[in-house]
Amino acid sequence: MIHGAHGYLISSFLSPLTNHREDSFGGGREDRARFAVEVVKSVRSAVGEDFPVFFRLNGEDFLPGGITVEDASVTARLLQGAGADVISVGGGVGIVAHDLSLGDNKSYGQMIMPMYIPRGCRVGIAEKIRKGLKIPVSVAGRINDPFLARDVIAQGKADLVDLGRQMIADPFFPQKMADGRIEDICRCIACNYCHGKRIRAIKQIRCTVNPLAGREAESREVKPAQIPKKVMIIGGGIAGLQAARWLAKRGHRVSLWEKENQVGGQILLASLPPQKEEIRSLLEFLNRQIEKLPVKVDLGCAVSPETVERERPDVVIIATGGRPVRPGNIPMNKKMKCPSAWEVLSGKEKFLGDKTVILGGGYVGAEAADFICTQALSEKVTILEMREAVALDLEPASRQMLLERLKEFGVQMMVHFRVREVTAGEVWGEDTRTGEREKIDADSVVVALGTESVGFPMDAVREKGMKVLWIGDAREPWGIAESMREGFLAGVSI
Numbered sequence: 495m496i497h498g499a500h501g502y503l504i505s506s507f508l509s510p511l512t513n514h515r516e517d518s519f520g521g522g523r524e525d526r527a528r529f530a531v532e533v534v535k536s537v538r539s540a541v542g543e544d545f546p547v548f549f550r551l552n553g554e555d556f557l558p559g560g561i562t563v564e565d566a567s568v569t570a571r572l573l574q575g576a577g578a579d580v581i582s583v584g585g586g587v588g589i590v591a592h593d594l595s596l597g598d599n600k601s602y603g604q605m606i607m608p609m610y611i612p613r614g615c616r617v618g619i620a621e622k623i624r625k626g627l628k629i630p631v632s633v634a635g636r637i638n639d640p641f642l643a644r645d646v647i648a649q650g651k652a653d654l655v656d657l658g659r660q661m662i663a664d665p666f667f668p669q670k671m672a673d674g675r676i677e678d679i680c681r682c683i684a685c686n687y688c689h690g691k692r693i694r695a696i697k698q699i700r701c702t703v704n705p706l707a708g709r710e711a712e713s714r715e716v717k718p719a720q721i722p723k724k725v726m727i728i729g730g731g732i733a734g735l736q737a738a739r740w741l742a743k744r745g746h747r748v749s750l751w752e753k754e755n756q757v758g759g760q761i762l763l764a765s766l767p768p769q770k771e772e773i774r775s776l777l778e779f780l781n782r783q784i785e786k787l788p789v790k791v792d793l794g795c796a797v798s799p800e801t802v803e804r805e806r807p808d809v810v811i812i813a814t815g816g817r818p819v820r821p822g823n824i825p826m827n828k829k830m831k832c833p834s835a836w837e838v839l840s841g842k843e844k845f846l847g848d849k850t851v852i853l854g855g856g857y858v859g860a861e862a863a864d865f866i867c868t869q870a871l872s873e874k875v876t877i878l879e880m881r882e883a884v885a886l887d888l889e890p891a892s893r894q895m896l897l898e899r900l901k902e903f904g905v906q907m908m909v910h911f912r913v914r915e916v917t918a919g920e921v922w923g924e925d926t927r928t929g930e931r932e933k934i935d936a937d938s939v940v941v942a943l944g945t946e947s948v949g950f951p952m953d954a955v956r957e958k959g960m961k962v963l964w965i966g967d968a969r970e971p972w973g974i975a976e977s978m979r980e981g982f983l984a985g986v987s988i
Contacts, residue, residue: 496533496578500605501587504530505552509587511560523568524845530569531576537583538577548632549771553583553619556604560587567623574629582632582656583620599899603891607636609684609772610895614642621651632656637791638663638682640671662688662701665710672817677782680704681775687975690889701974703776705736705982707907716986719745723988726807727751728797728950731759733966733977733984734813735780740985742787749790750807751797759815760945760967760975766839767861768868769897776974799954809961809988812822812952813981816945816967821853821913828919828941834940835862838871846872847937853913855879857888859942860896866940867903876906876934880926883909945971 498504506512507529513520519528530549537547551570555561569583586605607615616635624631632654637643643655660667663682664838670679671722675911680703687702701707722745727734738750756762758777784791795801804812818834826832833843835858850872852859856879863875877884884900884907900907911932913923915970921934945967952962965984966977 495582496530496537497550498530498533499550499552500586500790501555504533505561505587506780508552509555509557509561509564510565511555511557517799523565524572527569527572531572534573534576534578537858547577548580548582549573549578550582550584551623552585552587553616553623554585554604555587556585556601557587560601563619563622566619566756567626569629570623571626574627578589578629580629580630580632581623582634582653582654583616583623583652584634585616585619590778600894601900603895606686606689607684608686608889608892609634610769610892610896611684613637613639614646617646617651621710623871624650624652630654634658636684638684640667640676640679643671659684659688662699662707663703663805665704680779681772682777683772684772685974686889686891689891700975702973703779703978705975712986716740716744719988722746722753723808724806725809725811725988727811727813728802729759729813729815729968730754730757730793731813731966731977732776732780732974733814733815733981734759734811735777735784735969736978736981737965737984738789738809739780739783739787740982742784742789743986744986746988748788749792749807750784751792751795751801753794753796758792759791760836763836763839764974770861773974783905787971797950799951802955802960803958807960809963810952810955811984812950812962812964812968813966814948814950814968816971817948819944819946820943821943822917824853824913826916827918830916830936831938832916832941833938835859835940838862838940839865843871843938846940848873848941849935849937850875851934852877852940852942852943853921854942855881855907855909856897856942856944857885857893858944859940860885860888860900862940862942863905864896864899864903867900872938873904874906876908876936878911878913878921878934879907879909879925880912881909899915900905908932938960947971963988 503536508526513526552561553566575607580720587601588605620633630653633652634656637655638660646652660682664680685702699708724747725741727738727750738748742748761777818836855877866872910926911923915922916939921936924931947968963984965980
């Protein structure tokens, strides 16, 4: 495949936004495509007629003055004439996040589309380009569903489907489709964990939903249990479900206990903010896997040390999750309505009053603001954050789109703000840079100050000689990827 998309070298020749040349390689569409055409001709000459040559082409730059679908259609026909066998349709420009002089930074999100962008978002563009060609067209862009992939091809919108992040989430996606095991497909949730901080920090691929991504060799070490043990898992969140899945696959006798009437824990809340529904597909996948395995699931069961002692397991896994942090160091008047962000997202609050202040501007606070505005729970929303910006713990493409939504709603974001006191109708604090005291009027205050672990009294259990493991947020509040990883490690270590 020749990469001619996303703002890289060949793409920069194709785009009128970046190609300002005055020679034969600049000017109109055919001249801007000359470099790409010459590359294809050279490659074809080198590899021969029987070697497949794909060309990745931006169907749109999603930038004012950038490549349009009309431009791409002309280029595709020229590439066909030069010897390309397949046109692969992409979109978006990756350099825009770093070079804002090129224009609208929404283009970056169109390249590595987060879950805010609908599935199959480029299919319509590929269909338009395909109409003028005799060679096949492939399309990428949030295609993580086997039925969507089937329909794109069956309806003649494209000839092939390109899978990128979905193959990281589940490398066996095509084989499972071929085998009819649709229920065993783990879908990419487009969280961009693979594209965000992790790959920049450790230079290795990682995936939220696939704990073996970048660690594939570990799968060879997963073997059936030599001595099946009785394992009791306390907590039915993501970490607990993942541990139960792998333990049962290896032959252990597993029971999973959840105090609520459904499993899922925090992932149920994580899927509730606007356009975050994709997250729920992970829970649905884990549920389907658990249903196929001999895992005893007890719902609505609050577990005590006496329960553990009565069950007499060989191993106890604590996966009790987390709970919202309450601001113990901030005086809060009891007359002020102060729900947690979790309570707001779960629908317990029907109206928060005209003025709502959110304490904490991490991604939970920002998504709570989005939810409040979308559900019309308040007229005016203000986020207070101590750091220099809001939602810094969210990956770049998702953060850009979320902040754009908050701006459209008119959400006020006050940064470098330390909250000192919540009175009956006001929030008092100070600017961390100047020390200047400030006041914000409020009818309600939503607390989004992070998560703390939910403990479990295990001293008596340890005295009985049972092995105890702590996983997920019960060990340390973190994220879905870490919970999936720790659940897997617990599942293969016993």
